[in-house]
Amino acid sequence: MKRKIERTTTQEYRYQEQQAFLNGLAEKLDVVCYRPNYHADHDPNTVLFYTQEDHAHNCEVDKQKMMGYSRAQAEDLPYHIDDKYIYRDHFWCFENTDVNGHFNYDFANFGKLDLRSYTRWKEVIEGDVRFALIKKKLREYIRYAGGLYAIQEADQFVNDTNRELIAAYKLRYGTCYLGDVNIHNNERRKAVTSGQGSVYEEYTGQTVYNFGCDFVVPVKDEALEARIAEWNRDGWPKDASLVDSIMDRIDQIGGIHLIWY
Numbered sequence: 001m002k003r004k005i006e007r008t009t010t011q012e013y014r015y016q017e018q019q020a021f022l023n024g025l026a027e028k029l030d031v032v033c034y035r036p037n038y039h040a041d042h043d044p045n046t047v048l049f050y051t052q053e054d055h056a057h058n059c060e061v062d063k064q065k066m067m068g069y070s071r072a073q074a075e076d077l078p079y080h081i082d083d084k085y086i087y088r089d090h091f092w093c094f095e096n097t098d099v100n101g102h103f104n105y106d107f108a109n110f111g112k113l114d115l116r117s118y119t120r121w122k123e124v125i126e127g128d129v130r131f132a133l134i135k136k137k138l139r140e141y142i143r144y145a146g147g148l149y150a151i152q153e154a155d156q157f158v159n160d161t162n163r164e165l166i167a168a169y170k171l172r173y174g175t176c177y178l179g180d181v182n183i184h185n186n187e188r189r190k191a192v193t194s195g196q197g198s199v200y201e202e203y204t205g206q207t208v209y210n211f212g213c214d215f216v217v218p219v220k221d222e223a224l225e226a227r228i229a230e231w232n233r234d235g236w237p238k239d240a241s242l243v244d245s246i247m248d249r250i251d252q253i254g255g256i257h258l259i260w261y
Helices: 009-029 052-063 071-076 121-145 156-173 186-193 222-231 241-252
Strands: 031-034 047-051 092-094 177-179 200-202 215-217
Touching (some): 009 031, 009 047, 009 121, 031 052, 047 121, 092 121, 121 156, 156 215, 186 222, 222 241
Antiparallel strands (some): 031 047
């Protein structure tokens, strides 16, 4: 028989505090905070977040006489499974694990979320949840529209969603920086390529206009800045692989790419 994880008094306090915050955050964002039956049962306190619509759908799947399938299971089958038998995926997951996958109340999601700061741990979680929820809504909007190429010019939803993503990203990391791959302003380009200017603009809550940046990163990365400066120097032809290197570096440091319309 499985047993619940036994905690010290301090650990029990951390557990109750984190779980209570997750409950309140779900209510605040009007989503569902769901704990599977293995939660805290030789398990790192797994909590799954679903949209109201997806949770309601999954409850209907539970009522079906036929067994339910995860989306991955249904896709692996050689025959079609009706959507009413397929559980919808959570949009965000929480578990107390460090970078090595070890159980640890100071971190979450394999060290991705650092919860050691007494003043910021709630913002770290909320920013991550908000970012995941916004990304889900954006993916669904694009899918229903017919794909990226079906989005019309000056699409307000996509552009406003980009601004929401930036704000959530700032909440998650505490600081973040906006940047462009192609610098169109001549004076700024000259300053960047000569080493007298930065490719970064710190985001502090200011309005970001459409096409106001190509990417957002959590730190001023020197390697990324050097590659962008090299790309913007005069002279053709340019090495196209440099663009791939720039995009890869943005991903490596946990940045995000933005597409405006």
